[in-house]
Every structure is written in C-alpha cells, then in structure tokens.
Amino acid sequence: MTAYGVTPLSGLPARxxxxEVGPRDGLQNEAxxxxxxxxxxxxxxxxxxxxxxxETTSFVHPRWVPxxxxxxxLLGRLTFADGVRYPVLVPNERGLDRALALGVRDIAVFASATETFARRNLNRTVDESLTMFAPVVERARREDVRVRAYLSMCFGDPWEGEVPAQRVxxxxxxxxxxxxTELSLGDTIGVATPGRVAALLGALTSAGIGIETVAVHFHDTYGQALANTLAALQHGVTIVDASAGGLGGCPYAKSATGNLATEDLLWQLxxxxxxxxxxxxxxxxxxxxxAERLGRPSPSRTVTALAKENR
Known part of the structure; x- marks a missing residue:
C-alpha cells in the first residue's frame, strides 16, 4: 500500500x-x-x-527467557490457519519433544558465527552447539518438520569485532x-552495510548454498536495515525477517536494538x-x-506516519 506511486527496480523479485518474528524475537526482549x-x-x-x-514462541528454558x-x-490457545506456518524456537532435544507433542511442524535452531556469543547465548562453543543441534535437526527432518537455522553475529560481534565472511x-x-531447510543470516547488532551484505551472499552462493534457502534478519541499530534488505533482494533473497512495530532486540547482546519494522519493510516493498x-x-x-499494551509508542517510522493520518 502506497498512495505515492509504484516504481519497480530491475533485478528484484516479484514476491x-x-x-514475522514479533511474537517470539520481539516479545522475548520485553522487561x-x-x-x-x-x-x-x-x-x-x-x-x-x-x-x-x-514465529510464535520458544521452548528455551523459562529461566533464560521468562x-x-x-x-x-499459547500454542494451545491458537487456531492454526490453513497455509500459515507457525515456527517455534527449539534449543535441544527436550525442546523438540515438547514441540512435537503439540503438533508443531516448523522449528528453528539458533546458532552463532562467533565463539564469544555462542558461549554467552548457549553456554557452549560453536562446535558444541552444532553437536547439540545435529540430533534435533535429524529427528525433526525424519518427522518431516521444517527446520530454520538462525545464524547470529554474521557481520559483527560486540566482543570480537568484524566477523569474516568465511567464518559465517x-x-x-x-x-x-x-x-x-532455511538459513536466516542475523545482523544481530545492526552493523552491516550493503556492500558487506552483497559480499556475504556471494560467498554463500559460491560455497553451494542456494539463495532460495537464505533469509536475512537485520537490526536497525545504525539505520541500515532497509538498505541492507534492498541489497539482499538485489542478490536474489526472497525471505526477509521483520518484526511488527519494530519490536525486539537481543537479550544477550546489549548493543542490539530493535529488529527491522515490518511496516517500514512493507512500505519499501x-x-x-x-x-x-x-x-x-x-x-x-x-x-x-x-504499543498500547506495552505502554510505549512503536519505533516504526511508518507506523508513526500512517497512524497520525488515521487521526
């Protein structure tokens, strides 16, 4: 929806x-x-x-994400609509047990490209975390459950600095x-810029990872999320993570501010x-x-602009 004209650019996907990560990634960061x-x-x-x-919720232990x-x-209260996927975050086999018992057909695992964040977020090294995920993924796929892999700190880490593309x-x-079945590249602290996005996507496709399986997940810490998204679309990405109203961040990386607001993304698209x-x-x-239930205004510029028009 835009009242001010539509002008396509060549080389972009039609769809x-x-x-939408607001219910999980967005709300997990609330006080x-x-x-x-x-x-x-x-x-x-x-x-x-x-x-x-x-993305609906998480089976991470309540001690870590209360x-x-x-x-x-929550899952018991939902009426699942036909044609809609409701992925949940599953950290280990116990989490998978809980998800399968409730009929979940889409799960996600959460990995890190850097050692420091892996230890802070998962209390494991990168190798140890991948070892933990392997039986979860194998069993999920055996049950014909789709598995999204989140890969965080793909561009920069607050403790380790710039993250080399080859490590990712x-x-x-x-x-x-x-x-x-899907790989979501996380700019967890929002430091990516379009050239780095293009370079990483090029490195991934050169390594044999199909661009049709790649999603991007940008944070807007430095105001680069929409520019980075456009760069990703220009390189063939057709899956974009966003959060309604710009909710969220990362509770284990204090420099991570909100996710890309879905409304801002929709205005651009x-x-x-x-x-x-x-x-x-x-x-x-x-x-x-x-926003009314959270007691604060949405940080989305598009929400702010169009909500005013409604008054």
Missing part, C-alpha cells in the same frame, strides 16, 4: 515472503511478560493481516549439511511493486494496539 491472551490475539491479528509465516514461559499454553560460510555449510500478501493498514492497527 517476498516476510517471516515483563505479556498475558498469554494478549500474545494469542497478537498472533491472530498478524495472520489476519496476511502473514503466512509467524517472557516466553507460557509456550505450551563455514558455520552455515555445517548447518545446511545437517538438513536445515510496496513502492517497488513487490508483493507480500500483507495488508499494511491492518498491520499498523495491530502495532498500535500492541
């Missing part, structure tokens, strides 16, 4: 799938948990707006060799003539509704 009925309505509103992939301790209850490629290849199936107006209404 992009948005992986206090929201009531489960609010989370359930949030997810239902996102689906009603047209999202076909909504905001998502109600995962089972090495971990990415191991994740895909396990049987993961609409102006380029790229289809998503998501209704921007409905999504803005949802983000305004959620």
């Amino acid at each position: 992009v799938t948005i992986c 206090r948990p929201l009531p489960v009925e609010v989370k359930a309505e949030f997810i239902e509103r996102l689906v009603d707006a047209g999202h076909t992939v909504v 905001q998502l301790a109600d995962a089972e209850e 490629v090495d971990v990415a290849k191991r994740l895909m060799a396990m049987g993961c 609409a102006g380029l003539g790229i289809e998503t199936g998501v209704d921007l107006r409905k999504l803005i209404d949802t983000s305004v509704w959620m």
Whole structure:
C-alpha cells in the first residue's frame, strides 16, 4: 500500500515472503511478560493481516527467557490457519519433544558465527552447539518438520569485532549439511552495510548454498536495515525477517536494538511493486494496539506516519 506511486527496480523479485518474528524475537526482549491472551490475539491479528509465516514462541528454558514461559499454553490457545506456518524456537532435544507433542511442524535452531556469543547465548562453543543441534535437526527432518537455522553475529560481534565472511560460510555449510531447510543470516547488532551484505551472499552462493534457502534478519541499530534488505533482494533473497512495530532486540547482546519494522519493510516493498500478501493498514492497527499494551509508542517510522493520518 502506497498512495505515492509504484516504481519497480530491475533485478528484484516479484514476491517476498516476510517471516514475522514479533511474537517470539520481539516479545522475548520485553522487561515483563505479556498475558498469554494478549500474545494469542497478537498472533491472530498478524495472520489476519496476511502473514503466512509467524514465529510464535520458544521452548528455551523459562529461566533464560521468562517472557516466553507460557509456550505450551499459547500454542494451545491458537487456531492454526490453513497455509500459515507457525515456527517455534527449539534449543535441544527436550525442546523438540515438547514441540512435537503439540503438533508443531516448523522449528528453528539458533546458532552463532562467533565463539564469544555462542558461549554467552548457549553456554557452549560453536562446535558444541552444532553437536547439540545435529540430533534435533535429524529427528525433526525424519518427522518431516521444517527446520530454520538462525545464524547470529554474521557481520559483527560486540566482543570480537568484524566477523569474516568465511567464518559465517563455514558455520552455515555445517548447518545446511545437517538438513536445515532455511538459513536466516542475523545482523544481530545492526552493523552491516550493503556492500558487506552483497559480499556475504556471494560467498554463500559460491560455497553451494542456494539463495532460495537464505533469509536475512537485520537490526536497525545504525539505520541500515532497509538498505541492507534492498541489497539482499538485489542478490536474489526472497525471505526477509521483520518484526511488527519494530519490536525486539537481543537479550544477550546489549548493543542490539530493535529488529527491522515490518511496516517500514512493507512500505519499501510496496513502492517497488513487490508483493507480500500483507495488508499494511491492518498491520499498523495491530502495532498500535500492541504499543498500547506495552505502554510505549512503536519505533516504526511508518507506523508513526500512517497512524497520525488515521487521526
């Protein structure tokens, strides 16, 4: 939706799938948990707006992410819509047990390209974390469950500095060799710029990782998320992670500010003539509704601009 004209650019995809991460990646960073009925309505509103992939919750131990301790209850409250995927984050085999028992058909594992973040986030080395994920992925695939691999710190790490592309490629290849069906590249602290995005995507495809399996997950710490997304689209990426209203960050990397706001992404894609199936107006209404429940305004520029127009 844009009232100001559509002008496509050559070399871009006709359609992009948005992986909406607000309910999990967004809400896990909140200081206090929201009531489960609010989370359930949030997810239902996102689906009603047209999202076909909504990351729902996490089976990480509640001690580490108390905001998502109600995962089972939340999933039990949802009415799953046909044609919509509801992935959940699964850290280990126990988490997979819980997910399968509830009929989950999409899971995600969360790896790191750097040793420091792997230890801080998973209390393991990179090698140890991949060893932990291997039986989870193998069993999930045996059950015909899709597995998304999040790979964090793909461009920079607050403790280690710049992350070489080859290090990212090495971990990415191991994740895909396990049987993961999708790879989400995380700019966890928002330091990427378009040239680095293009270089990493080129290195991954040269290493044999199909661009159709690659998603991008940008944070907007330095205002680069939309520029980086455009660079990714120009290199064939068709899956973009975003968070309604710009919710989220990373509780284990204090320099990580919010995710790319889904509304800001939709405004850009609409102006380029790229289809998503998501209704921007409905999504803005949802983000305004959620902001009221969180007690603060949405950081999304598009939400701010269009919510004012509605008044």
